[in-house]
Amino acid sequence: MKKLFVFAILALLMVSVFAFKAIMVTDTGGLGDKSFNDGTWAGIKRAAEELGIETKVIQSYEQADYISNLTKAAQEIQKEPDGGIVYAVGFMMTDALFEVAQQFPDVYFAGIDIAPPTDVVPPNVISFLFKEQESAFLVGYVAAATTRTGKVGFIGGIPIPPVERFRYGFEAGVKVYNELHGTNVTILKGYANSFSDPKKGKDLALAQFAEGADVIFHASGAVGNGVIEAAKEKMVSLVGSEDMAKIIEYAFENGGFFAMGVDVDQDYMAPGVVLASAMKGVDTASYYGVIWAYNGEWTPGIHTLGLAENGVRLSPMKYTKGLISNRTVAELEYLVYLIKQGILVVPNTEEALKSFRVPNIVFPF
Structure with missing residues (x-):
């Protein structure tokens, strides 16, 4: 003892x-x-x-x-x-x-x-x-490829440098898609001036949906919970059900309302409604x-x-990858390669965004 x-x-x-x-x-x-x-x-x-x-x-x-x-x-x-x-x-x-x-x-x-x-x-x-702009570029490209209204949204928290880098990348992703595919997707932008007010995020999202956006990317911390809630409410109202299978089936045929997450994989927060997340490690x-x-x-x-x-990345789109064409998935893989090789440099300042020109990109497929 x-x-x-x-x-x-x-x-x-x-x-x-x-x-x-x-x-x-x-x-x-x-x-x-x-x-x-x-x-x-x-x-x-x-x-x-x-x-x-x-x-x-x-x-x-x-x-x-x-x-x-x-x-x-x-x-x-x-x-x-x-x-x-x-x-x-x-x-x-x-x-x-x-x-x-x-x-x-x-x-x-x-x-x-x-x-x-x-x-x-x-x-x-x-x-x-x-390099938040790099993962945001990818969700911007996905948003432009997915929208059926030709209008997408961005909601930021407080416009501090990390949030703005998300915006620069998102805008660049939409711009590259437009140029490569001959589309004219436009972007609505708004800020909550907070990172902790989900109600403000929801109100901003509902306003952008009302203006015609059907995909909204948020870079706003807990404010984004309201953005996701707004997208879910709008989608459930269209589908008449919260069942993920029914949401996916409806979205595949008709589109709908989507949110895009940030920082971590937020796809699980509203399966079938959160289209993708711009993750950073x-x-x-x-x-x-x-x-x-x-x-x-x-x-x-x-x-x-x-x-x-591997400090930033696109979420695996566990629930929504079927809503993205195989062609778009392949293009994303090639764009990631170009970014990693330094061939495609995603802008990280307002000045770089304004002067950003899409390089000569030829997909090898």
Whole structure:
């Protein structure tokens, strides 16, 4: 009995000696957004399960919470015998992250969608950025190939750089489809000026549907839940049923109303109604940040992930691929190849979008 007691004490000591923690500070969208925050958290949890480490989420309810929440997280990490890592999620946390990181040089920090404000990146900070425009290009191409009204929509949250890169890519995808196929698909655009107001997303989507759009891509965090809800309501009203098989059958024959998801694979949120999702690997980024910090493989600075790095991608379209022609699927594969090879460069700024010219693309089939 005494030996068992000693072993138990030693086991507890071993856990405490090698304790390492990963803490995520959300933006105002919070967990449950089925998008950006949830995707980042999924990567952290996957790493934590592999490493056997502790995790925690600190919710931000308003932007004024960012500095205090990041400070609280860093203070918790400092108490851990083996340290840990703090995640700041979202562009809006840029200033707060770099202010707090300088105050805690012995704590690792990772920023998702956060670019350093200067060329000098503190040695305890990693920034993960994404070529959102590349996955958005693909959903833009799909939207243009699918629309039956010749009008599609884009709804953004707040027009910050990552959201705008989604828009640039979406517009470029529609433009390339138009030029290659001789169509004239047009785009409606709107912004919720929020990432946490699904009602605003729904209202914007219903307004765009009323103006003639039949496919709407959102890049708006939890606001997009309302966009998807609006598309589902409109489609169910047409079909007279929520049954996925009936929705798919109707859509194949007649078209309908569709949403397009963002950040993670949101196709499951309304099977048959969410046409595709422009995914970015926030889960991949958050996973590797934890692994690198834990294993001592830390490389500070900016890590930018695109199609070539599997940092962004198109969702598998598990429910809706049958609504896309085989020809379009093959074209998408070839366009991905061109982007990865640097032959097709998707614009990532407003200026690049305005000057974007479709290269000479000849499909080899």
